[in-house]
Amino acid sequence: MHIEIDEISKQFGTTAALHPVSLALPSGALVALLGPSGSGKTTLLRILGGLEFPTSGRVLFDGQDATGVTVQERRAGFVFQSYALFRHMTVFDNIAYGLNARPRATRPQKAEIARRVTKLLDLIQLPDIGARYPSQLSGGQRQRVALARALAIEPRMLLLDEPFGALDAKVRRELRQGLRDIHDTTGLTTVFVTHDQEEAMELADLVVVMSMGRIEQIGKPQDIRARPATPFVRDFITA
Amino acid sequence: MSDVSLAGPPARFRPATGESAGARWAMIVIAFTGLAILVFAPLVAVFVVALADGVAASLQSLASRDARDAIRLTLTIAAISVPLNAAFGIAAAWLITKFDFRGKAFLITLIDLPFSVSPVVAGLCIVLMFGANSAIGGWLVANGFPIVFAMPGIILATMFVTFPFVARELIPVMIEQGRAEEEAALTLGASGWRVFRTVTLPNIRWALLYGVLLCNARAMGEFGAVAVVSGKIRGQTATMPTTIEMLYQEYLSVAAFSLAAVLALLALVTLLLKTALEIRHADQLAATHRH
Numbered sequence A: 001m002h003i004e005i006d007e008i009s010k011q012f013g014t015t016a017a018l019h020p021v022s023l024a025l026p027s028g029a030l031v032a033l034l035g036p037s038g039s040g041k042t043t044l045l046r047i048l049g050g051l052e053f054p055t056s057g058r059v060l061f062d063g064q065d066a067t068g069v070t071v072q073e074r075r076a077g078f079v080f081q082s083y084a085l086f087r088h089m090t091v092f093d094n095i096a097y098g099l100n101a102r103p104r105a106t107r108p109q110k111a112e113i114a115r116r117v118t119k120l121l122d123l124i125q126l127p128d129i130g131a132r133y134p135s136q137l138s139g140g141q142r143q144r145v146a147l148a149r150a151l152a153i154e155p156r157m158l159l160l161d162e163p164f165g166a167l168d169a170k171v172r173r174e175l176r177q178g179l180r181d182i183h184d185t186t187g188l189t190t191v192f193v194t195h196d197q198e199e200a201m202e203l204a205d206l207v208v209v210m211s212m213g214r215i216e217q218i219g220k221p222q223d224i225r226a227r228p229a230t231p232f233v234r235d236f237i238t239a
Numbered sequence B: 001m002s003d004v005s006l007a008g009p010p011a012r013f014r015p016a017t018g019e020s021a022g023a024r025w026a027m028i029v030i031a032f033t034g035l036a037i038l039v040f041a042p043l044v045a046v047f048v049v050a051l052a053d054g055v056a057a058s059l060q061s062l063a064s065r066d067a068r069d070a071i072r073l074t075l076t077i078a079a080i081s082v083p084l085n086a087a088f089g090i091a092a093a094w095l096i097t098k099f100d101f102r103g104k105a106f107l108i109t110l111i112d113l114p115f116s117v118s119p120v121v122a123g124l125c126i127v128l129m130f131g132a133n134s135a136i137g138g139w140l141v142a143n144g145f146p147i148v149f150a151m152p153g154i155i156l157a158t159m160f161v162t163f164p165f166v167a168r169e170l171i172p173v174m175i176e177q178g179r180a181e182e183e184a185a186l187t188l189g190a191s192g193w194r195v196f197r198t199v200t201l202p203n204i205r206w207a208l209l210y211g212v213l214l215c216n217a218r219a220m221g222e223f224g225a226v227a228v229v230s231g232k233i234r235g236q237t238a239t240m241p242t243t244i245e246m247l248y249q250e251y252l253s254v255a256a257f258s259l260a261a262v263l264a265l266l267a268l269v270t271l272l273l274k275t276a277l278e279i280r281h282a283d284q285l286a287a288t289h290r291h
């Protein structure tokens, strides 16, 4: 799905988390929102997911104004920074949650839900953990379960807030490849937040560099490396 | 083979968080003496006096009309006020922990008010507001719905006194859990009500249960506020605690203490219920703790 952000701004009381920013994300792209802490990355991602509403501006999905569309109707697969798995449910029930939440008319049969959950567990290469609780998983496993849960609703886009933030370097590299593979097989427009420039450059098709609620530069990794648009970008990518 | 963990560490290698043996024993003794004197001894004494004339006499006093009416009234009051307070408590905790708004600090203070105001004062406030001499009270009495010296007044008084229990248990738990799981459920397409039912409620159920049990124990035991608003009319508005006091004033100590023993037993049953539930769901409790 093609996503367009048109002059979006967000005010929290007197703090401006986002000055008007505009951005077009081509359908099927893997996009990184890169920037230091407090630059407005999470805020922008939450606006895309419908968890936060902009103070001004519009969000367009495939050319349609989606600014007022509720979080439920957006069908954005959202992976939270701390994964936010339902701790009182098994992994199976976590992944099935979105399907079970559908209205009766569109809800798949029990057997069909089980089939889809099994398929997703295979996709994240953790076929045997359906009966476990989140507290019985490693950080990397939790992250993959969160991804499977987001994919279960057949989302129109995938939004991930620092998906590899709390993991060690080796797991991180593995999961990066995992996200790349899942993106390539599903073809979903995917936006992930990171403050690690290496991660952004390595993984993304398109990198959006942000600072203090503004977009400093948008471009392919190699273009940003070759021609940083502002002194901030130059400092940030060489840091 | 030396198994250090079984043999216990030598005194020189005391764990960093441990105390010296002497201090540990002193604390254990103080805790147990305190418990024995303040909690256990009075409880035993109640049962001893209740059974002073034998089991038969005690049961007979409980079978009296006044005693049965009082037990029925107290159970009814608890059955009405505890669910209402659970609902209000959940709503208040939800409001405080999930939303940012002006006057939040004030609301938190307000929730604690019943803990700091004497129950007698609370009872008097209800009498002032709803008594036959007030505008509202006069109108209500004229329309056949008296509040003071009647059941609604007792429920109001009980609810006022027990209001903080549920909210107080829930607020820290809900703050600690944050909103991420609820937001996740929303992005997965769940409606607000479904999120509450399938995510919020299961996450707070133990705190809720504990709050409800405490609330229930206090609701059944409330004396001061209820004494003021109920008028203590036997067979009509006399609850267990007020009946106990009246019997005691009349030197009917077996009757008074028998009823007191029933009240204490009801409280003990609540606690046992809680413990039993905790044991039964121990695995779930462990699994649903913080990751």
Ligand SMILES: Nc1ncnc2c1ncn2[C@@H]1O[C@H](COP(=O)(O)OP(=O)(O)OP(=O)(O)O)[C@@H](O)[C@H]1O
Pocket (backbone or CB within 6 Å): A012, A013, A015, A016, A017, A035, A036, A037, A038, A039, A040, A041, A042, A043, A044, A195
């Ligand atoms: N709910 C909120 N209430 C008030 N201010 C907020 C809120 N959420 C974010 N902010 C402010 O908006 C600005 C941008 O925050 P945001 O979370 O989007 O940053 P970020 O780029 O995701 O940072 P990080 O890398 O630390 O997660 C910050 O100054 C932050 O303090």
Ligand SMILES: [Mg+2]
Pocket (backbone or CB within 6 Å): A041, A042, A043, A161
């Ligand atoms: Mg963030």
